[in-house]
Amino acid sequence: MSWHVSVYVTLKPSVLDPQGATVQRALNQMGYQAVQGVRMGKFTELEFDGQLAESDVKKQANEICDKLLANPNIESYRFTVEKK
Amino acid sequence: MSWHVSVYVTLKPSVLDPQGATVQRALNQMGYQAVQGVRMGKFTELEFDGQLAESDVKKQANEICDKLLANPNIESYRFTVEKK
Amino acid sequence: MTSSTHSAGSTSSPRASSGQVMDAEVTPQVIKEHGLKPDEYGRICEVLGRKPNITELGLYSVMWSEHCGYKHSRALLKTLPTQGPKVLQGPGENAGIMDIGEGWAVAFKVESHNHPSAIEPYQGAATGVGGILRDIFTMGARPIASLNSLRFGPLTDPTVQRLFAGVVRGIADYGNCMGIPTVAGEVVFDESYTENCLVNAMSVGLVRHEHIIKGRASGAGNPVIYIGATTGRDGIHGATFASTEITDESTEKRSAVQVADPFMEKLLMEATLELIHSGLLVGIQDMGAAGLTCSTCEMASRGGAGIEIDVAKVPQREKGMTPYEILLSESQERMLLVAKPGCEQKVHDVLAKWDLHAATIGFVTDTGRMVVKENGKVVADVPADSLAEAPVYHPAKSEPAILKKHREFDEASVPVPKDPGEILEKLISDPTIASKRWVYRQYDHMVRSNTLVRPGSDAAVLRVKGTPIGLAMTIDGLGSYCALDPYEGAKIVVAEAARNIACSGAEPIGMTDCLNFGSPEKPEVFYCFDRVIAGLGDACRAFQIPITGGNVSLYNENPSGAIDPTPIVGMIGLFADVSAAVTQWFKNDGDFIYLLGNIGDSIGGSRYLQVAHGKKTGRCPKLDLEPEHKLHQVLKAMADARLLQSAHDCSDGGFAVALAECCMTGGTHEAKTLGARVELPGQGRVDARLFGEAQSRVIVSCEAAASAQIEALAGKFGVPCAKIGQVGGGTLVIGGEINVPVTRLADLFFNRIEKLMASPFQNS
Amino acid sequence: MKFAVTVFPGSNCDHDCEYVIRDVMGQPVEMIWHKETDLKSPDCVVVPGGFSYGDYLRTGAIARFSPVMKSVADFAAKGGLVIGICNGFQILCEAGLLPGVLIRNKSLQFICENVYIKVEQAGTPFTSACQPGQVLKIPIAHGEGNYFIDPEGLKKLKGNGQVVARYCDEKGNVTSEANPNGSLDNIAGVCNPKRNVFGLMPHPDRSGEDALGSHDGQFIWKSIISSMAAAK
Numbered sequence A, B: 001m002s003w004h005v006s007v008y009v010t011l012k013p014s015v016l017d018p019q020g021a022t023v024q025r026a027l028n029q030m031g032y033q034a035v036q037g038v039r040m041g042k043f044t045e046l047e048f049d050g051q052l053a054e055s056d057v058k059k060q061a062n063e064i065c066d067k068l069l070a071n072p073n074i075e076s077y078r079f080t081v082e083k084k
Numbered sequence C: 001m002t003s004s005t006h007s008a009g010s011t012s013s014p015r016a017s018s019g020q021v022m023d024a025e026v027t028p029q030v031i032k033e034h035g036l037k038p039d040e041y042g043r044i045c046e047v048l049g050r051k052p053n054i055t056e057l058g059l060y061s062v063m064w065s066e067h068c069g070y071k072h073s074r075a076l077l078k079t080l081p082t083q084g085p086k087v088l089q090g091p092g093e094n095a096g097i098m099d100i101g102e103g104w105a106v107a108f109k110v111e112s113h114n115h116p117s118a119i120e121p122y123q124g125a126a127t128g129v130g131g132i133l134r135d136i137f138t139m140g141a142r143p144i145a146s147l148n149s150l151r152f153g154p155l156t157d158p159t160v161q162r163l164f165a166g167v168v169r170g171i172a173d174y175g176n177c178m179g180i181p182t183v184a185g186e187v188v189f190d191e192s193y194t195e196n197c198l199v200n201a202m203s204v205g206l207v208r209h210e211h212i213i214k215g216r217a218s219g220a221g222n223p224v225i226y227i228g229a230t231t232g233r234d235g236i237h238g239a240t241f242a243s244t245e246i247t248d249e250s251t252e253k254r255s256a257v258q259v260a261d262p263f264m265e266k267l268l269m270e271a272t273l274e275l276i277h278s279g280l281l282v283g284i285q286d287m288g289a290a291g292l293t294c295s296t297c298e299m300a301s302r303g304g305a306g307i308e309i310d311v312a313k314v315p316q317r318e319k320g321m322t323p324y325e326i327l328l329s330e331s332q333e334r335m336l337l338v339a340k341p342g343c344e345q346k347v348h349d350v351l352a353k354w355d356l357h358a359a360t361i362g363f364v365t366d367t368g369r370m371v372v373k374e375n376g377k378v379v380a381d382v383p384a385d386s387l388a389e390a391p392v393y394h395p396a397k398s399e400p401a402i403l404k405k406h407r408e409f410d411e412a413s414v415p416v417p418k419d420p421g422e423i424l425e426k427l428i429s430d431p432t433i434a435s436k437r438w439v440y441r442q443y444d445h446m447v448r449s450n451t452l453v454r455p456g457s458d459a460a461v462l463r464v465k466g467t468p469i470g471l472a473m474t475i476d477g478l479g480s481y482c483a484l485d486p487y488e489g490a491k492i493v494v495a496e497a498a499r500n501i502a503c504s505g506a507e508p509i510g511m512t513d514c515l516n517f518g519s520p521e522k523p524e525v526f527y528c529f530d531r532v533i534a535g536l537g538d539a540c541r542a543f544q545i546p547i548t549g550g551n552v553s554l555y556n557e558n559p560s561g562a563i564d565p566t567p568i569v570g571m572i573g574l575f576a577d578v579s580a581a582v583t584q585w586f587k588n589d590g591d592f593i594y595l596l597g598n599i600g601d602s603i604g605g606s607r608y609l610q611v612a613h614g615k616k617t618g619r620c621p622k623l624d625l626e627p628e629h630k631l632h633q634v635l636k637a638m639a640d641a642r643l644l645q646s647a648h649d650c651s652d653g654g655f656a657v658a659l660a661e662c663c664m665t666g667g668t669h670e671a672k673t674l675g676a677r678v679e680l681p682g683q684g685r686v687d688a689r690l691f692g693e694a695q696s697r698v699i700v701s702c703e704a705a706a707s708a709q710i711e712a713l714a715g716k717f718g719v720p721c722a723k724i725g726q727v728g729g730g731t732l733v734i735g736g737e738i739n740v741p742v743t744r745l746a747d748l749f750f751n752r753i754e755k756l757m758a759s760p761f762q763n764s
Numbered sequence D: 001m002k003f004a005v006t007v008f009p010g011s012n013c014d015h016d017c018e019y020v021i022r023d024v025m026g027q028p029v030e031m032i033w034h035k036e037t038d039l040k041s042p043d044c045v046v047v048p049g050g051f052s053y054g055d056y057l058r059t060g061a062i063a064r065f066s067p068v069m070k071s072v073a074d075f076a077a078k079g080g081l082v083i084g085i086c087n088g089f090q091i092l093c094e095a096g097l098l099p100g101v102l103i104r105n106k107s108l109q110f111i112c113e114n115v116y117i118k119v120e121q122a123g124t125p126f127t128s129a130c131q132p133g134q135v136l137k138i139p140i141a142h143g144e145g146n147y148f149i150d151p152e153g154l155k156k157l158k159g160n161g162q163v164v165a166r167y168c169d170e171k172g173n174v175t176s177e178a179n180p181n182g183s184l185d186n187i188a189g190v191c192n193p194k195r196n197v198f199g200l201m202p203h204p205d206r207s208g209e210d211a212l213g214s215h216d217g218q219f220i221w222k223s224i225i226s227s228m229a230a231a232k
């Protein structure tokens, strides 16, 4: 058993998302006119030692997001924790 | 109101993930020894016209993932649909 | 900056209040928050004949800010030499342009992106590259190469490592995606930049004479068209930070950081060049610092015209933007153009081909005024000239006391080291001296297949396809010399750049510069600024190299004080026939080695004094302009006569380091080594002769058969020239002092930065 | 022999391909904008390097939906020669014209430098002018050149002789030190089973002249030209 943390990193709403805009244009050109917006983000899965207490996992995950996975200048993040 | 589709694209387990491996090494070096695995994926948010039927949204989202958002050789995907 | 040498940069930002509320009252507090002094406000009222509204106040605050208005530097910049027979476009446009023959011209300019890079290294550096590229293609020139000059704190610091990695990656990703080779640069690590890194980017373009176009609006009634990315709230001069009206929630949603979109810029570049080359435009200007405000008022002012726009027609990325925000936004990858009468449809056709959106947002007038409407209602109406002409200041100056101390430093107090070989190894592994392969390996420096001399030699060399012409280019700075003696240091920066060009076999023809300093309101800083400009000007006059433009970045301050005064010089050299190009590396066993110039006897200001003895002091090396100029000329003559196998100047680390560098052929994955055996000329301190940084010295090698001609040419130009040894073997032997295997030196030299950067975190 | 070079938004080695084919190899070449479907009856189609669509999402992922790619696929199906270089290789993989995928370099860094590759199959139309095992000096410039395919696929590739070039050292030794990007089995270039579609990460378009540091790229162009001549 180990802790499975899913981290979702997204660009803050006001920040330009060149990738998302390009993908949206491509989808519209491919005929998917109903697609009105695309935002690209990152999805990271972290595996933690199952021995840790849930609160520790959360604490560490928070730190890891702040320090490494998300750029606080332009991105926000959220995560979920599950035991698997 | 529009349809909000969240797409999660992940690398298949057998595929090498150089970025995930590097992040894991970095985390271990930073003192997060409990992190035993890291896999990097993509998180894409699609906004669909609210007029569409849910079944159409799902059908289109499926196609979009198959054709564009995921490379079936190395990636798998799943998505959720919500009205917001 | 119609009248100044330098155009808009973007380092410091005036603190402006948010324009959330259009009709916000213009109180003394609001004026202060906009960084405007009471008498400046008075001048605005005088110009307008009334009080400005908040939008107008915003316009003046950005255009009269230091980085757009050059308030503190303009008077001094006017003293720089800008004329020359090859100059087609001097200062005042987006980039300078010089004739290179056969109907071709070269456009080039350097710009700083220090402040944005410090906040957000990746995006800051990337958008810096984007900005300077726009300056080039806005002139009708196709960018052919980029260069960069970077300064950070000591590389052993993990924070610095992360900053360095982010900046390099930002530069790489942008240039690589655009398909413009990044061919040269420099990187310095020094305490002085610990809290204030410097990121200066330079770009070079080629243009046919008949395609040169300017940032001018003319022809009343001509449409003013906006193209490129949509306008968002990003980069509105610190507005988000200064505003009291912004709640926590909105701060969370907002970001002053501009995100780079090199793909958009690539489309913009191709479309822009197609528009210009098809003759559809009257004028064009990119939106850089101060965005739409700067591009409209400058185009109007340069063209002696007026412009009227309606902000409601500007493509917007966010809802509810005020005219204030739209006008001041610094969203990237946008251009403003004025089409010729009857060409509007053709313009739209070209843009459609590139999937770019365009919006006609206004038209040219003959009123000389910049009129801004929102859905037809006037929100700002000011004379365009008045925005483009900021007030001029003559700040106080006084010599920093420390300069005298440096001059009086007693070199005799420094012990002469026992093992010079060990010192050489130490110097070769100093991150400032060590190979920057880790950096330029990340840059596509070959795309467009013109790069004949890649990064690693004194200057990069590119060919101009379809002609025998070639261009050499380099970028150099020497903050540590300028910190000891700003005048002499500035002369040396120019000399070093020109010498790098000359070593490659080209003739230096033009220069651009970026002046990175602390606060001009400090008399000690301004004293240095003044002396640096004097030094740059004197050197350029002596070498007959005009300055065709540049950039000023002030207020670069550490908590512990200002950064070293750091003028950065970008220089272009011309080959009539590029097959004369020379690299710095020894080529063949048995070739003769010569030292051009004199060996020197001082260790003042040297990297050696810093690295081996921990002292950043002493007398800055002296530079005599005449002999230096002769040296450049003789190098070119030797290259033209195809006499040289290699040429490399002595700079950081002096004679011994220069020799070591000649032994280690650079480039990537093809590092080769070749030893040498030379004598150590001169008398006196061994360390001064080996590692001192006396100026005007170059190490050349030639085939034995060429030696008589080498000596004859040196004699003809009056350049000291001594045969000091021969190429060959596997070791570098210098007199009785140094004897090191070259493979060992190469291992230290090429891998030092790589090793420091090996931590996985830098790369994720 | 007539070449067609496709041009996508964000292509940036299109000019290098045009230059080496026309000015160095002396062959006619047409540039085909991605919105076009008429390839103008070429003998060989070149899908050039660069950053089509900014490499956003995944390299080559968006470009493969361009109208011109349908024509390229038809052309290939009829046996026409198609070479994809760098980003072109990535596009051909995404389009399913070549097996496998190119993922991020192991170092996570973009790498621009000269490397050596060993010609493993001299029997293809793209390598016929090379000696078997010949070592070519040729530059790479990519951030995503790490070739990957599942074990099943790799077995097939090898069995069919579809591994055309592998990274090696100057002497031709295929070692892990000589592998610049982590590619599986040092793979630098592969072809389809019919051998008329070829993808290569290194740039023969940047190595056609000694002035640029190597002329070894000419072997690839010469192979194509002579095999097209032979086919006529």
Ligand SMILES: Nc1ncnc2c1ncn2[C@@H]1O[C@H](COP(=O)(O)OP(=O)(O)O)[C@@H](O)[C@H]1O
Pocket (backbone or CB within 6 Å): C148, C149, C150, C182, C183, C184, C185, C186, C187, C433, C436, C439, C440, C454, C455, C456, C457, C458, C459, C460, C475, C476, C500, C651, C652
């Ligand atoms: N940031 C960089 N980008 C590209 N090339 C670089 C960079 N830094 C250094 N180089 C290259 O490394 C070589 C050595 O640089 P440097 O020591 O500054 O040379 P010099 O002392 O001759 O000016 C030069 O060819 C230079 O262009």
Ligand SMILES: [Mg+2]
Pocket (backbone or CB within 6 Å): C458, C500, C648, C649, C651
């Ligand atoms: Mg030099």
